[in-house]
Amino acid sequence: xxxxxxxxxxxRWALVPHAAEAPFAFAGVEDPLDFxxxxxxxxxxxxxxxxxxVLPAVIRPVLILHxxxxxxxxxxxxxxxRRLEALSPATRExxxxxxxxxxxxxDGASAGHERAAMIAGISGLHGSAIDHAVVGRASxxxxxRVSERIADRLELDLGQMxxxxxxxxxxxxxxx
Amino acid sequence: MDTTxxxxxxxxxxxxxxxxxxxxxxxxxxxxAIIAIEDFRLLESLKAAIAAVSRPPRYQPSAAExxxxxxxDDEFPTEEEWETIGKxx
Numbered sequence: 001x002x003x004x005x006x007x008x009x010x011x012r013w014a015l016v017p018h019a020a021e022a023p024f025a026f027a028g029v030e031d032p033l034d035f036x037x038x039x040x041x042x043x044x045x046x047x048x049x050x051x052x053x054v055l056p057a058v059i060r061p062v063l064i065l066h067x068x069x070x071x072x073x074x075x076x077x078x079x080x081x082r083r084l085e086a087l088s089p090a091t092r093e094x095x096x097x098x099x100x101x102x103x104x105x106x107d108g109a110s111a112g113h114e115r116a117a118m119i120a121g122i123s124g125l126h127g128s129a130i131d132h133a134v135v136g137r138a139s140x141x142x143x144x145r146v147s148e149r150i151a152d153r154l155e156l157d158l159g160q161m162x163x164x165x166x167x168x169x170x171x172x173x174x175x176x
Numbered sequence: 177m178d179t180t181x182x183x184x185x186x187x188x189x190x191x192x193x194x195x196x197x198x199x200x201x202x203x204x205x206x207x208x209a210i211i212a213i214e215d216f217r218l219l220e221s222l223k224a225a226i227a228a229v230s231r232p233p234r235y236q237p238s239a240a241e242x243x244x245x246x247x248x249d250d251e252f253p254t255e256e257e258w259e260t261i262g263k264x265x
Contacts, residue, residue, distance in 0.1 A: 082244045086249040091239070099240075111257070116244070153235055157231070158230050
């Protein structure tokens with residue numbers, strides 16, 4: 001494993017799409033593209049589902065959710081983070097008390113600030129958009145909390161998986 | 177668990193106390209277990225508990241989460257941070 005490849009729990013600066021509203025732009029087209037406009041344009045230009053469409057982006061520290069063994073895959077899933085100092089005192093307090101739902105406090109200093117992971121801020125990032133330097137690292141305990149909150153936030157139905165795993169563990173236990 | 181009820185005079189079963197089980201074999205293979213009703217209830221409760229904790233609750237974003245989304249953070253690296261990040265290997 002190459003040491004500088006992003007790993008689960010690391011906090012690194014990354015180039016992240018920033019799409020607050022109607023974000024897409026295309027050369028020669030004045031208005032921002034929405035899906036209808038883009039699909040109409042693609043249809044007009046022939047059956048080619050690939051165009052160079054520009055999207056605003058910012059650099060931000062992100063929390064890496066997983067690392068890949070192979071650099072050739074190149075795609076990582078990460079969460080946006082938010083500095084606590086950029087939040088209101090009430091929200092800061094809620095984050096510190098672990099009562100802020102989709103904002104999970106990242107333990108330890110991360111990128112020089114107290115920081116929370118934004119559970120709904122999931123981004124798919126190409127490896128080249130992620131900086132080499134690790135500026136923070138979330139503990140295993142925090143990553144477990146992040147995993148729980150992602151399951152809640154995305155309303156993942158894990159019932160069958162948990163049931164199957166419990167049964168597998170129980171069936172491996174010696175009844176004696 | 178789907179259950180079928182019948183009376184004790186309809187089937188012949190051995191007596192089992194709570195915490196005990198009688199394993200029934202057919203052609204040398206274990207096919208069923210007879211357990212006390214208390215243990216059966218416990219088993220059902222465990223299955224219901226697993227199902228309950230596994231079911232995703234309807235998600236309601238907290239006020240804190242909404243605030244974090246709606247306020248834009250213009251975070252930008254400091255001069256000191258630029259010393260660490262953005263270096264080509």
